[in-house]
Each structure stands twice: as C-alpha cells, then as structure tokens.
Amino acid sequence: MKTKTSKLAKLERNRKSILTDDLKHCFICKQSPVDIHEIYSGSNRKASMENNFCIPLCREHHQFATINSLFNMQLKRLCQTKFEETHSRVEFMQIIKKNYLE
Ligand SMILES: [Zn+2]
Numbered sequence: 001m002k003t004k005t006s007k008l009a010k011l012e013r014n015r016k017s018i019l020t021d022d023l024k025h026c027f028i029c030k031q032s033p034v035d036i037h038e039i040y041s042g043s044n045r046k047a048s049m050e051n052n053f054c055i056p057l058c059r060e061h062h063q064f065a066t067i068n069s070l071f072n073m074q075l076k077r078l079c080q081t082k083f084e085e086t087h088s089r090v091e092f093m094q095i096i097k098k099n100y101l102e
Contacts, residue, residue, distance in 0.1 A: 008046065016052040018082050026058035035062045039079045040096050047095050053079050076100045 015036050017023060025032050034056040040048040048054065055075060057065060065072050077100050083092055084101075093099060 008049070011049045015049075015054060017054050017056065018052045019055050019079060023056045025056060026061055027055045028061045029058060031058045031060075034058050037062050037065055037075070039075050044096050051083070051095055053083070053096075055079070073100065 015023060017036075020027055023036065024034065026034050035058075036054050037057045038045055038048050039053045039055055065075060080092055080096075080100050089099065
C-alpha cells in the first residue's frame with residue numbers, strides 16, 4: 001500500500017485557507033466542529049492543499065458540498081475569485097488547469 005509522502009502529511013496538519021483565518025468554525029453557518037473541505041479535489045487535491053484552497057465546513061455543509069453540485073461550484077468560484085484578488089487568471093490556470101469563472 002502506498003503511504004502519503006511526508007510533505008503531504010505536513011500540509012494536511014498545517015492547513016490554511018485563503019478564504020478565512022478561522023478554521024474552527026463553518027464558513028457558512030459558523031458552527032463547529034468542522035471538516036476542512038478541499039475545494040478542488042481529485043487530481044487537483046495536492047495543488048489545492050499547497051495553495052490553501054480549502055474551506056472549513058460543518059458536517060451538514062460538508063455533506064451539502066458533496067451532494068449539491070451547484071453549491072460545490074459556488075465554492076470553486078468563490079475560491080478562484082479570492083485567489084485572483086492577488087494573482088492572475090494565468091496563475092490560477094497553471095495550478096488548477098481549469099477556469100470556473102466563465
Ligand atoms: Zn455549516
């Protein structure tokens with residue numbers, strides 16, 4: 001079985017989010033406890049972690065992000081918008097390989 005690299009494990013322990021400094025409360029409803037939701041998952045999971053593209057969500061909203069594709073898309077757009085306040089579209093495309101804003 002393949003184990004996680006130590007670099008990835010370290011990233012997982014030291015999570016940060018570009019969307020909020022408060023990783024203890026749900027970004028939507030402010031409740032706790034929360035899970036850290038990876039905004040761009042799948043093949044973008046590592047890139048997402050390295051660039052702090054995550055968001056704290058309570059169990060209910062985390063579940064909602066999993067089953068509701070519209071809400072999921074809104075989170076992706078929100079995160080890209082935030083990133084592009086300080087970076088270019090080109091930089092975003094280099095990281096995630098997809099533009100969610102058009
Ligand atoms: Zn919530």
